[in-house]
Amino acid sequence: MIATERKERAQLPLPAEGPSAERIAYLESLVSQARIAAAVFTQFTQEDVDRIVKAMVLAGLEQAQHLARLAVEETRLGVMEDKVIKNMVACEFVYNHIKDKRTVGVIRDIPERNVLEMAEPIGVLFSLTPITNPTSTVLFKCIVAIKTRNAVIFSPHPKAWRCCAEAVRIMRETAVKHGAPEGVFTCVESPTLPDNAYLMHHKDVGLIDATGGPGVVTAAYSSGKPALGVGPGNTPVYLEKTGDLNTAIVDIIISKTFDNGTICASEQTVVIDDETYDAALQKFAELGAHLCNEKETKLLERTVIDPQTGFMQPMAVGQKATDIARFVGLSVKPNTKLLIAEIHGVGREHPLSVEKLFPVLAVYRAKSVSEALKTCIDVNHAGGLGHTAVIFSRNEQVIREFGNLINAGRIIVNSPGAIGALGAVYNDLVPTFSFGCGTGGGNSTTDNVNVQHYLNIKRVARRTQNHMWFRVPNQIFFNMNAVENLSQFPSETTIIVTNPALEQFGHVDIVRRHMCPKTHVHVCIIPDAEPEVKVIEQGVEALNFYQADQIIALGGGSMIDAAKIMKLKYESPEADLEELAAPFLDLRKRVIEYPKGRAQRARLVAIPTTSGTGSEVTPFAVLTDKDRGRKVTLADYSLTPDVAIVDPQFVMSMPKGLTADTGIDCLTHALEAGVSNYASAYTDANAMQAIRLVFKYLPTAFAHPHDEEARCMMHNAACIAAMAFSNASVGVNHALAHAFGARFHVAHGKANALMLPHVMAYNAAVPTKFMPSPYTKGYIAHKKYATVADLLGLGGQTLQEKVEKLIAATEQLLDQLGFPRSIAELGIPRDEFERAIPEMVKAAFDDPSWRSNPRMPLMQELVELFWKAYEGRGTARLAAVQPQAV
Amino acid sequence: METNTLCLKIDANNVIADLKQAEESLDARQELALDFSGVTRIDSPGLQAVQRFGHRAEDKKTKVALRGVSVNVYKTLKLARLTSRFSFEN
Numbered sequence: 006m007i008a009t010e011r012k013e014r015a016q017l018p019l020p021a022e023g024p025s026a027e028r029i030a031y032l033e034s035l036v037s038q039a040r041i042a043a044a045v046f047t048q049f050t051q052e053d054v055d056r057i058v059k060a061m062v063l064a065g066l067e068q069a070q071h072l073a074r075l076a077v078e079e080t081r082l083g084v085m086e087d088k089v090i091k092n093m094v095a096c097e098f099v100y101n102h103i104k105d106k107r108t109v110g111v112i113r114d115i116p117e118r119n120v121l122e123m124a125e126p127i128g129v130l131f132s133l134t135p136i137t138n139p140t141s142t143v144l145f146k147c148i149v150a151i152k153t154r155n156a157v158i159f160s161p162h163p164k165a166w167r168c169c170a171e172a173v174r175i176m177r178e179t180a181v182k183h184g185a186p187e188g189v190f191t192c193v194e195s196p197t198l199p200d201n202a203y204l205m206h207h208k209d210v211g212l213i214d215a216t217g218g219p220g221v222v223t224a225a226y227s228s229g230k231p232a233l234g235v236g237p238g239n240t241p242v243y244l245e246k247t248g249d250l251n252t253a254i255v256d257i258i259i260s261k262t263f264d265n266g267t268i269c270a271s272e273q274t275v276v277i278d279d280e281t282y283d284a285a286l287q288k289f290a291e292l293g294a295h296l297c298n299e300k301e302t303k304l305l306e307r308t309v310i311d312p313q314t315g316f317m318q319p320m321a322v323g324q325k326a327t328d329i330a331r332f333v334g335l336s337v338k339p340n341t342k343l344l345i346a347e348i349h350g351v352g353r354e355h356p357l358s359v360e361k362l363f364p365v366l367a368v369y370r371a372k373s374v375s376e377a378l379k380t381c382i383d384v385n386h387a388g389g390l391g392h393t394a395v396i397f398s399r400n401e402q403v404i405r406e407f408g409n410l411i412n413a414g415r416i417i418v419n420s421p422g423a424i425g426a427l428g429a430v431y432n433d434l435v436p437t438f439s440f441g442c443g444t445g446g447g448n449s450t451t452d453n454v455n456v457q458h459y460l461n462i463k464r465v466a467r468r469t470q471n472h473m474w475f476r477v478p479n480q481i482f483f484n485m486n487a488v489e490n491l492s493q494f495p496s497e498t499t500i501i502v503t504n505p506a507l508e509q510f511g512h513v514d515i516v517r518r519h520m521c522p523k524t525h526v527h528v529c530i531i532p533d534a535e536p537e538v539k540v541i542e543q544g545v546e547a548l549n550f551y552q553a554d555q556i557i558a559l560g561g562g563s564m565i566d567a568a569k570i571m572k573l574k575y576e577s578p579e580a581d582l583e584e585l586a587a588p589f590l591d592l593r594k595r596v597i598e599y600p601k602g603r604a605q606r607a608r609l610v611a612i613p614t615t616s617g618t619g620s621e622v623t624p625f626a627v628l629t630d631k632d633r634g635r636k637v638t639l640a641d642y643s644l645t646p647d648v649a650i651v652d653p654q655f656v657m658s659m660p661k662g663l664t665a666d667t668g669i670d671c672l673t674h675a676l677e678a679g680v681s682n683y684a685s686a687y688t689d690a691n692a693m694q695a696i697r698l699v700f701k702y703l704p705t706a707f708a709h710p711h712d713e714e715a716r717c718m719m720h721n722a723a724c725i726a727a728m729a730f731s732n733a734s735v736g737v738n739h740a741l742a743h744a745f746g747a748r749f750h751v752a753h754g755k756a757n758a759l760m761l762p763h764v765m766a767y768n769a770a771v772p773t774k775f776m777p778s779p780y781t782k783g784y785i786a787h788k789k790y791a792t793v794a795d796l797l798g799l800g801g802q803t804l805q806e807k808v809e810k811l812i813a814a815t816e817q818l819l820d821q822l823g824f825p826r827s828i829a830e831l832g833i834p835r836d837e838f839e840r841a842i843p844e845m846v847k848a849a850f851d852d853p854s855w856r857s858n859p860r861m862p863l864m865q866e867l868v869e870l871f872w873k874a875y876e877g878r879g880t881a882r883l884a885a886v887q888p889q890a891v
Numbered sequence: 892m893e894t895n896t897l898c899l900k901i902d903a904n905n906v907i908a909d910l911k912q913a914e915e916s917l918d919a920r921q922e923l924a925l926d927f928s929g930v931t932r933i934d935s936p937g938l939q940a941v942q943r944f945g946h947r948a949e950d951k952k953t954k955v956a957l958r959g960v961s962v963n964v965y966k967t968l969k970l971a972r973l974t975s976r977f978s979f980e981n
Contacts, residue, residue, distance in 0.1 A: 041938045044970035048932045048963050128970065187935040209972075 024199045031194075032203055036129065038188030039156035040209050043128040045186035046154040051109040057183045058100065058152050064179040065096035065144045072140040072175070075168035080136050082323025087264035091141035091438075098429045098436040099148055103456050108153050112462070119469045125461040126154040128211040131204045133225070135217045137267040137323065137362060138438055139165035140172040142216055145438040147176035147190055153459040155211075156189045158204060160196040162217070170194075205230060212459075216439050222447050233458055235439045236446045238269045239360040239389030240422050241381040243407055244285060245374070246278035248397030252419065254288040256397075257366070260421030262342050265323045266363045270393035270415065270426030270440060273360055274348065274367040274384045276377045282370045286345070293342040294366075295326070301335050302346040302357070308333040309365060310356035317361050326364040351383035360388055374403065378410055385411050390445030395422040414441050414451030428453050470779055471593070475687040475732050476642050477622050478611075483651035483721055485713065490650060491519040494608060496555035498525045500548055502568040503559040505530055507614060512655055516559055516612065527551055531560075535629040535636075536567035538582070544571040545578075548607065557610045558646070559655075561667075562618025565611045566626035569644045576603045582628065586637040590856060599641040611646035614655040616706075616719045617667025617754060619674065619727020621649035636747070638853070645731070651724045653717040661707055664719075665822040666754025668703040671695065671723040672815075673757040677736035678729035679793065680768055680786040681857040682778035688733035689789075693796055695726035700797055700814065704821050736858035737849075738764040741870055744848035748841050749833055758824045762812050763873040765790060769808045772860040786859040816878075827877020838875055842868055898924040898958065906930060906937035910944045917951040924980070928959025938971055945976035956980050 024032060065072075073088035107113070113122040130150060134142045139161060150157045161169030170192045177190040193200055205213055205228040213232040215225035222234030244253050261272050277285050290296055297305055309321040309329065321329055326344050330337040335344070348367045351358040357367040371377035385394060394413040398404050408416045417425035420432060428434030434453055441450035441458075450458065482490040499520060503513055508530065517526055529547050531540050548556070548571060556575075558568030573580055577600035589595030611621035620626075624642040659667075675695035678688050698718050705715035741764070742756035751759075769787040791807035794800075799814055801807035816826070825831055828838060846867045849855070855862055862870075897920055901909045916923055933941070948955045958980045960968070968974050 041935055041942070041971050044967045045933065045935050045938055047970060048967055 022199060024197070024203050028200065029203065032200060032207075035158050035191045035193065036204070036207055036209050038191055039129040039158050042186035042188040043126065043154075043156040046156065046189070047126060049109065049154055049184075051107060053184060054109060054152055054154060055104070057180050057185050058103070058148055060183040061148055061151060061176055061179050062096045062100040064175055065148070066093060068172075068175050069093045069096070072144070072168060072172050075171055076140045076165065079168045080139065080165050080323070082137060083264040083267050084262075084325075088141065091138060091264060092144055094427060094430070094436065095141040095145040095438055096148065098427075099145055099455075102429055102436050103149070103152050106152070106456060108456055108460060112460075119467040121465040121467075123463040123465060124153070125463050127459060127461060128155065129209050130155050130157045130212050130214050130459070131207070131210045132157050132159050132214040133201065133217055133221050134159060134161045134165070134169055136162040136165045137269070138216075138264075139169050142438045143169050143172035144176065146214065147173070147180070149456050149459055151180055151185060151189070152456050155459055156186075157191075157214075158210070159190065159192045160201050160204065161192065163196065166192075166195070202228075214439070214454075214459075219447065226447060226449075233439065233441070233450065233454055234446075234448050235454065236392075236442055236448065237360055237388060238273075238392030238440070238442070238446075239358075239384055239387055240270060240273045240393045240395060240413075241384035241389065241411065242272045242275040242395040242422065243377055243381050243398070243403075244275055244277040244281070245377070245396065245398035245400060245403050246280045247399040247403075248281075248419070249399070250281060250285055250288055253397035254285060254292060256419075256421040257395075258289070258292055258294065258342055260423040260425070261366050262326070262364050263421070263423050265325060266361065266365075266423075267323045268423035268427070269360070269362065270417075271362070271423040272366060272395060272421075273389070274351070274358055274369060274380075276369045276371050276380045276384075278374070278377060279370055279372050282368075286368065289343070289345055293338075293340055294345045295330065295335070295337040295341045295343070297335070297344060297346040299347075301333075302348075304333050304335065305329075305344065305346055305365065306356040309361065309363070310359065312356070315353050315356065315359060317359065317363070321361070321363045321365070324363050329363060329365060351380060351387050358384060358387055378407065381407070382410055385413065389413070391442030391448060391451060392440060392446060393417065393422055393426045395420075395425070412443070412445045414443055415453070426453075468779060473683070473685050473687075473732075473780070475685070475728075476624070476645065477728050477731065478646050478649045480647070481622065481649045481651065481724065483724065484717060485653055487650050487652040488515060488519050488612065488654070491516065491557075491610065492521060494555065494610065494648065495521050496524045496608070498527070498551045498553045499555040499557055500544075500551060500553045500607075501526060501528045501557045501559055502531060502544060502564060502571065503528065504564060505532060507560055510658065512559060512614065515654070516557060524555075525551070527553075531564060531567055535563050535627075536570075537629045538632075541567060541570050541574065541628065544568075545574045548572075548575040553607050555608045555610065557612060558621075559612045559614065561613065561615040562620040563627070565613065565618075565620035565646070566628065568609060568611070569620075569626040569646070570628055570639065572607055572609050573600075573639075573644060576600070576606050582637060582639065585639055585641070588851070588853065590853075592640065599643050601643075608648065609646040610648040610650060612650045612652065612655060613720070613723070615659060615663060615667045616653075616656050616716070616723040617670040619671070619723050619730070621646055621651065622724055622727045623731045625731075640853075649724065651720050653713065653720040656716055656720055657711065657713070659710065659716075661710065664703075664707050664710065665824065666752050666758075667723065668699060668706065668719055668754070669758045669761070669819070669822065669824070670754040671719070671726045672699045672703070672818075673738050673742075673761055674730040674735060675699065675722075675726040676761070676765065676793070676815075677738055677858075678726065678733040680789050680859050681730075681733040681736060682776055682781050682859055683733040683857045684729075684780075684789075685733065688729040691725045691729035692733070693793065695722045695729060696793055697796055698722035698725070700818065703818065707822050734857035735854045736764070736768070737855040737860070737862050737867075737870075739854035740849040740852035740858075740862075741845075741867065741874070743852050743854065744845040745828070745871070745874070747848065748845050749828075749831070751831065755824065758819050758822075759826075759828055759874045759877075760870065761819070762816050763870055765808075765812050765815065767866070767870060768858070768860050769812075770860075773863055773866065774861040776859060776861040778859075781859070784859065825877075828875040829877060833875075835875070838871075842871055845871060896920075896922040896924050896956070898926055900926045901930055903930045903932075906933065907940040910940045914944060914947050917948055917953045920953055922954045922956070923948070924956040924958050926958045927961070927964060930964055931961050933964050933967055938967065938973070941968065941973055942971065945973055949976060954978065 069092035437453035439454035
């Protein structure tokens, strides 16, 4: 882009006056033609456009010389022979790049993502083309526009209008002859600033494609339209000491003299390492460059750079080195290709450090790599941000450092800048005549503009069901005396993690009896019902001291949880429990990663002594942080015990209250896993079986604690339910129970029981807000409850009747087990409960348990559920069940 | 002026001429229907003819319904901003 263009177009888009009425009618006719052509174009197939493109490319190649000659004659810039090459590159190289690309209909199928990419044309493009590369830019844009089924209104630079109009004519006639719609390319006659501003703001123009200087680009982006604005550059070149001097000097001369330096990616300042500086200059001189002395440099500066603006003088743009020398008054050899002037810095005090679109090259001697890189950064920031940079080096580290430091869309290595940036000749860059300069250049892209920028790419995203899983311990032994299986696990040193009561009951001795005879056994007694951090740390110390290769967790859920965390810290001492407990929405996408690939130091065998939590098969562990007065939940499948032994002999003496509490905890796990959004056929099988076992055996296990079969089946039910919720998670019942239990110190099972009928009624109703879930099709919670009712043989004809019967059966079970049926019955005063509600609602909403709930709980709904649980009996009604509606 | 709706068939290969002929019916009718069911693709001259016809119908205050317009042709009319001038019947 040259200074004249800057001046002429810099004021866009605010011309003093708009176009005349007559002129507007003319411009409207152009837009109308283009709009209709673009509309018709949408009916074309890939084969249609490919046929037209090929014909246009052949026509462009045929007319390359004719157009080059016209361009040089009209603009008086550049070299005719080079412009022929540019025209041919715009046709042949671009064609070679796009010929097999799909730009109509489905352009890319990505089966692994279940996504189809489809092309939608933009419609009408308004394109401003430069004086420096007039016909090649028009040819390029026409070919790319047809390939993408767009119509273009061209507004060439006024001083290159005739040659551009001729290029547009050739492209249009060829395209239309081969089937393109009439009006697909038009060219504004004698374009003015008001014309350009009018078209830039026209509602039917879909995209402005402005190739030129900062004025054009700014105007395009200021129009409020989507725009591709591709502006000026100031290419720094680092000729590093390891670079091949012969290649570098020839490449720079090729590039800087190509079309007399009119390509904006051409080299502007060459920074040369001190070690090779003299040799480089000598080589330049040998190959036809004139090295200016200090006096000549001053003369050159004053002549080719405008002292007022600091930009290059238009009269020098695209002129031969010998002609420039003549203007300046330098005496040079007749075959001089290039004028080289030494500069000692970058900026206004060093006029030749700016963009010079003519064969004048600045050189800078750098005493160190650091100085060289800094100078290149300075050049880059002196008008060339985002555009192009060049490095000649064999040192990969320096090349990467250069790439890292320089802000340029194209960093050309060991090749000529101008032709290298055009792409497809010296490298595999996308061929273009429009260089995106990124935000550094006020552009929206750093790409070499091509077909992808002339398309709206639509993505047809099919519903993807994320992979689901069913993960449980490798080995589960169950039924009476299952503990005998311990003997098959060899161990040198085993730590039994348990509590004092279980040791007193003789449970530890039973376990000892069934271990390998040579195993050294140590018992780690954890006094607290809810283990805290300090206790865990002591346990880990013991594991390290004895170098245990097996941990046996003997106890309820808390004890097994403690052992899980001990194992984690034993094998990954660096694990930060606080960090691992960070909140997440989806287990597989969470931010925090658990230690991976750690060597297993100890096998974890879990032997539950209650029938509820199912911790022996779950990936969860809850830890009490007494210092902060809260519980920390860890969740990761790496926490799952290696072996579970579900032996009912350890629960035969479980007290009635604990039997009821843990039994209802188990039922809640199964019911919530059953209606969870993460439920699958695998988890459903477990959930349904667990529910059936609870309804059948829990009353007996409660009423007749020594009934071996009932104890055994409830112990199995707890483990089976846990397998379901380990993989399908739980729901809003647990979120409410956690919050309420923590606030009023109510046992987990009892807290679950208080919420359960109300949550079932809540989930069975049409949600106020559906929970987004790719796993489920439609809302099915009420149907799944009905399936449970059928499984239990509860009767009922309609879905609603079946759900009501299941809730009634659950309430009946709770009555049988002697549960309080309202929070009020616990003696919690109403006003105290009311005061606690905001805190409990917040805690419940923060609880990850409800993330898989079928119905998304609103805060107010959580409040209502808490009050229903407070009021109790008779409030669990299906007020809003409307199965037909869902 | 007749009030019953006249329906004219538009031939895919003769869109311009058929629309020209339809223009002659505009004076005598308050309502007119054009059957486009045979037109599966429309070119620039055809689209311009539709545009011209739409203008004339508007001038004459004749309501024009396009029948059986294919989806592709409908999208083309939409992009050319011509759909607001007509009503569409399947």
